[in-house]
Amino acid sequence: MKTFFTSSIVRFLARRLLYSLVVLLGVLIVAFSLVHLVPGDPVRIALGTRYSPDAYQTLRAASGLDRPIVEQFFGYVGSALTGDLGVSFRNGDPVTLTLLDRLPATLSLAVVGIVIALLISVPAGIWAALREGRISDAVVRISSQFGVSIPDFWMGLLLIALFASTLGWLPTSGYQALSDNPAGWLRHVILPGLTVGLVAGAIMTRYIRSALLDVASMGYVRTARSKGLPPWVVTLRHIVRNALIPVLTITGIQLATILGGVIVVEVVFAWPGIGRLVYTAVAARDYPLIQGAVLLIAVLFLLVNLVVDVLYAVVDPRIRLS
């Protein structure tokens, strides 16, 4: 039995890994193409007023753009797979090191954001689903729709106006590393974390509510109720447990989105993460840095999805056996 379980898990994982590799190849093609889709000469555009024939030739050779395109592609893939993402057009720094330097800030914001989102959405989603059609359900639905519709950068500005500028409780912007100063880190992460978490929490609340309602309408829930089981047992054992899969899905998607997508929030709070790096790279037309960030974020997205898939297989035997 154990062998069957293990082999089915391995088969499922192998299938998912193969799928991820196919998508990764597509992601690599997109990242590689970015610099080649630029109308005109990307090196010339990136140099701007710093242009000189020598600087041009040096940068062109350093970025490998003087080689044939097929050679460039395989060179790019080979280097990327070994962790070498080239050098910045702007300052010549290795892209991989620049990205790794920014990763902790983005990771800490993502973790705080998703924890806040879960703390809001799980109780709110369950509460609303159990009271479907009542006023409390309507309040949760309307609040979550408000959260989905609010621009996160506007919410960030409002939070800064209230908690930083008016009340002076928290800093308006900036970042301190967790390892250097835990208390300082916490003070700085609260407002951007809340901004990210409130929006993600609103999206997740809607999703969790509808997932629970889907499960609650299943025949086995009716059977459990008709057997005379206490309502909390039906809720916990039959409804919440079976709604875990969609909850996992939405948590994974939101985590992946926060990891790669909170560009504007990072800009509002001067948060030195990957998102703000992408923004400055786009403004400076630093193509290798844009390529590297795009690749890293897509790989993080694929990894999060892979982990979610593995958790699916652990939680739900139907998935790994299908």
Place this chain on the structure above:
Amino acid sequence: MTDMRLADEASGDESARVASWRLLLGNPVTTTSAVVLVGIVVVALTARRIAPYGTNKIDVADALQPPTGAHWFGTDELGRDIFSRVLLAAHASLQIALASVAFAFVVGVTIGVISGYRGGLLDAVLMRVVDVMFAFPVLLLALAIVAILAPGSATTILAIGIVYTPIFARVARASTLSVRVEPFVAVSRTLGTGHLYMLGRHILPNIAGPVIVQTSVSLAFAILSEAALSFLGLGIQPPEPSWGRMLFDAQGFVQRAWWMGVFPGAAIFATVLAFNLLGDGLRDVLDPKQRTMIEARRQR
């Protein structure tokens, strides 16, 4: 007998349609959203006539005035009237949202229908391309496109259009797959119906519900994406006003002039909320089972 059944089905369709409209119009939230949206569109179309001041009428002596009778939403750091700029920016935001969603709609639905209808290798290849596009967060992909082309309204339309195309492709494909196996499609095929007629007569009308819902929700998020790009200075370019850019300008005046940030943000919020609520109402009527894929990967 056949004629009678056809007549019954036709009247059944008609009564279902009437019931749908009744359900849609009977929902006060949906009707209010629709009315608000009509109001916003009218304001956007007539903004140049009804705005009390010009887009960029600078009056430094009047800078940073709080809301008054002369300036309902106050003035910015250059003394420009925020109320007029909020009205005028509505036009640009709605225009970009409509154009980009139209692009995503046409390209995405075409890809999705062909993929779902043909199946096989073509379907596998197209859906892997869609999977690859889904691996990038929406705003990141939009930024990458802006980095390739120069910032501006046309680039913004293209960038937002491209990033929302995969969602339409997935929705159209999923709906096509379910319609393709319906008995009436099989019957039509055995009667020798051509592919184009089949797509136009049977497939497209039957996938309209989910696609219409998706359009409403996508319009909401296209407005958010445009505001985000303009906030970053990579969307609509000055001197044309945009809600996102106004919020960017407000950043430095959070403490001194709250009105600079509150009103443009409220305009984005109200428009997005109205589209989302309308989408919710349409979903209840047209496609109750659909999960809001786009919400799950909403851009930041």
